[in-house]
Structures are given as structure tokens and as C-alpha cells.
Amino acid sequence: MGSSQSPASKSKNRHQRQQKLKLSHTEEQAALQKQKDAGKSAARRLRRMARNSAEVARRSTYSHSLAPECESQVGRVVRRLESLLIKTAHAQVKGSDLTGLLPTQCLNDEVMDFFGSLILARSSSRPGSGILNVLVLSVFFWKALIDGSSKVNQWTDRESVDIFSKDAILLPVHHVSPPHWTAASINFRKKRVESYDSLGNDHPQVYELLRGYMDKEHLRKKGAPFNFTGWVNHTPGCEPFAVVIEEKEY
Amino acid sequence: MSQEPEDVKPKINLKVVYDGEEVQIKVKPNTKFAKIFAAAEQRFGKESGTFKFVYEGKRIGKEDTPGDLDIEDGDQIDCFLEQLGGWQ
Numbered sequence: 001m002g003s004s005q006s007p008a009s010k011s012k013n014r015h016q017r018q019q020k021l022k023l024s025h026t027e028e029q030a031a032l033q034k035q036k037d038a039g040k041s042a043a044r045r046l047r048r049m050a051r052n053s054a055e056v057a058r059r060s061t062y063s064h065s066l067a068p069e070c071e072s073q074v075g076r077v078v079r080r081l082e083s084l085l086i087k088t089a090h091a092q093v094k095g096s097d098l099t100g101l102l103p104t105q106c107l108n109d110e111v112m113d114f115f116g117s118l119i120l121a122r123s124s125s126r127p128g129s130g131i132l133n134v135l136v137l138s139v140f141f142w143k144a145l146i147d148g149s150s151k152v153n154q155w156t157d158r159e160s161v162d163i164f165s166k167d168a169i170l171l172p173v174h175h176v177s178p179p180h181w182t183a184a185s186i187n188f189r190k191k192r193v194e195s196y197d198s199l200g201n202d203h204p205q206v207y208e209l210l211r212g213y214m215d216k217e218h219l220r221k222k223g224a225p226f227n228f229t230g231w232v233n234h235t236p237g238c239e240p241f242a243v244v245i246e247e248k249e250y
Numbered sequence: 251m252s253q254e255p256e257d258v259k260p261k262i263n264l265k266v267v268y269d270g271e272e273v274q275i276k277v278k279p280n281t282k283f284a285k286i287f288a289a290a291e292q293r294f295g296k297e298s299g300t301f302k303f304v305y306e307g308k309r310i311g312k313e314d315t316p317g318d319l320d321i322e323d324g325d326q327i328d329c330f331l332e333q334l335g336g337w338q
Contacts (some may be wrong), residue, residue: 092311106336109302112310139333140304151328154307174333181335 012086044179065103069144078102091117109139112181132189135161135172142184152213153220155178163217173206186210192234207233260323262316266290268301271338279317283310289328301329 066074081095093114100107116136121133137155156163163169168184173195182197184206186220193214195206211228218226254283264275264286272294276318280323281304291298303310305319 013314100334100336104336106334109330110309114332138307138309140307140328140330143330143333144307151307159307160304174335179333179335 008165015213057078073104083200086114088117088121090141092123097174106179107181109172109174114141116170116172132167133165135163135166136168137169138174139174141171142173145213146205156221162221163214164222173203175203182206184210186214190233190234193231195233195235197235202235253259262321262323262325264321265324265326266293266329267326269303280315280320281312282312283316284312284315286327287312290327292333294329300331302332304328304330 051186065071078095078099078101079189084095086093086095086098091114097110097114099105100111116138119134120136120214123131123136125131141152141155144154163186165168167187167189169188171184172178173182173184175182179198180197180200182195182203184196184203185192185194187194193207193210195203197203209224211231215226218244220223261276261278264277266273266275266286269288272288275286275289275293287301287303288298291300291304294301305321305325308319310319310321312328
């Protein structure tokens with residue numbers, strides 16, 4: 001038994017073992033190659049990520065100063081504005097508030113609301129011209145929303161606005177610590193509750209509170225809860241000008 | 251409410267609220283808000299120019315009067331501190 005194998009069968013066995021070894025060798029090779037490939041693609045992915053994050057970092061790094069040739073020019077304009085009151089039909093802003101637009105300065109609520117009023121004026125100026133029909137809410141709206149105040153109703157009741165007939169609702173969102181402004185949007189066309197932060201952060205509270213508001217407002221005005229089927233939360237990361245891009249798509 | 255015309259402009263009570271605290275300020279409908287702002291800031295122990303004043307979600311200007319904004323007796327004015335945000 002056992003040891004009584006013919007030389008021929010021995011050699012056959014050896015051959016099989018070798019074949020097996022060969023096979024396992026090629027398998028090993030293939031696995032190695034696979035690993036190598038995986039490594040390469042991981043490296044590629046890493047490089048891509050590094051590039052992207054460098055791009056994000058580049059875009060989210062705020063310039064601390066203007067180009068020297070602009071510095072004096074902008075300074076001159078801003079100083080001239082300082083003593084002025086700039087008025088449009090619906091809003092006004094003090095020139096001194098606009099100094100917040102200079103590098104390393106902070107923007108105050110007046111500038112935010114003034115800019116909102118410009119968007120609103122643009123939106124209502126040419127209906128049907130492809131400009132989105134938007135409602136821009138004041139900085140105080142978000143404040144009322146986080147305070148859980150029923151005052152959020154003031155904005156739509158006063159002007160008897162139906163938010164559900166709009167393309168989008170835009171609002172500035174103030175963050176206390178660190179002091180920062182972000183933008184939020186209820187995008188009815190794309191069924192998205194959106195948060196835009198130039199620093200690339202996500203703000204789950206924005207989605208939560210705005211969805212709560214939409215639901216309550218719908219219940220109040222239309223007598224039924226809002227149907228969130230198909231709605232998603234959306235943040236593009238670092239895209240401060242996404243709202244403008246959005247409009248071009250339509 | 252009866253609509254009796256009066257020769258003397260009636261005073262109206264404004265409820266001015268900051269951070270949950272409330273003060274009453276009695277004003278005439280044609281009093282400029284600049285004066286009301288100063289009174290409110292004083293009552294809350296704040297420096298002049300500290301607050302932003304809001305009525306029914308809208309900012310009140312210094313030159314406005316309660317009459318301009320159809321503010322009635324007992325209406326509420328909200329005070330807010332300036333909100334700042336920027337580069338980090």
C-alpha cells in the first residue's frame with residue numbers, strides 16, 4: 001500500500017504537484033498583479049483626492065488682501081461710500097456697512113439683507129424671462145426659526161406669499177460660533193433642501209428646520225402636511241456661487 | 251373698536267422685546283423711531299446703536315414712525331444684536 005507506487009505514478013504525482021505549484025504561483029502572481037493594480041488605482045484615487053482637496057483648499061482659502069493695484073482703488077471707493085446711504089426701492093444700506101466687503105472684514109446682517117433685496121428685485125423685475133421666481137427671506141427669519149418662534153409666519157402672512165408657488169426660497173443662515181454666513185435654499189424645482197457653505201461644511205440643522213417649516217407652512221396654508229416624496233437634502237461642498245449656476249440650467 | 255376721531259393723537263404702548271425680556275414704551279404715532287430706539291437701548295442698558303429693530307419681520311428705519319408702519323397699541327417690536335460673519 002502507500003509506498004508501493006510505481007515510478008511512473010510518482011513522476012505523475014510530482015508533475016501534478018509542480019503543476020499545482022505553478023498554478024498557485026500564477027494565482028499568486030495574478031493576486032499580486034491585482035494588488036499592484038489596486039494599489040495603482042488607489043494611488044490614482046489618492047492623487048485625485050489630493051488634487052481635489054487642494055482645489056477645495058485653494059477655493060476655500062480666503063485672500064487676506066487684494067492685489068496691490070486694486071487695494072488703493074477699492075479703498076478709495078469704499079471710503080467715499082462710507083458716509084452715504086445707498087437706497088433701492090425696498091431696502092437701504094449704510095456705506096459704512098459695505099466696508100465689511102473688504103478682505104478680512106466681516107459682513108453684517110444689513111449687507112446680507114440688502115443683497116437679498118437686490119436678488120428679490122431682480123427676480124420680480126422680469127417675470128417669464130428665465131429668471132427664477134424666488135423669495136429671499138431676511139436674516140431674522142433664520143433667527144426666528146432656531147428660536148422656534150411662531151414669528152416665522154410673519155414673512156409670508158404680511159405679503160401673503162405662497163412659498164409653494166416659488167421656484168426657490170433663499171435665506172441667509174447665521175452661525176454664531178465661529179461667526180459665519182451660509183446660504184440655504186428650498187429648491188422646489190429640484191425637490192431639494194440645500195445648504196451652501198463656502199467653507200464646505202454641512203449643516204444638518206438647516207435641513208431639519210427648513211423641512212419642519214415647510215411642513216407646518218403647508219399644513220397652515222393648504223390644510224395638509226407637505227409631501228416630501230422625492231425630496232433630498234443637498235450640499236455641494238465648497239460652491240459659494242452655486243445659486244447662479246443653478247439658474248443657468250433652466 | 252369704535253372709530254372715534256380724536257383731536258389729540260393718542261399714545262400707543264409698544265412692547266419692546268430683547269432676548270425674552272420685555273419693556274413697555276409709550277410713544278406717539280408720529281414719534282420718529284430714532285427716539286424710540288434710544289429709549290429702548292437705554293432701558294436695556296445698551297449703548298446707542300447696539301440694536302436692530304424689527305416689526306413683523308421688517309427692519310425699522312430711524313426715520314420711520316409707528317404711524318408709517320401702521321403699528322397699533324400693544325404691538326411688539328423685536329430687538330436684535332448685530333449679526334456678523336465672515337472669513338475664518
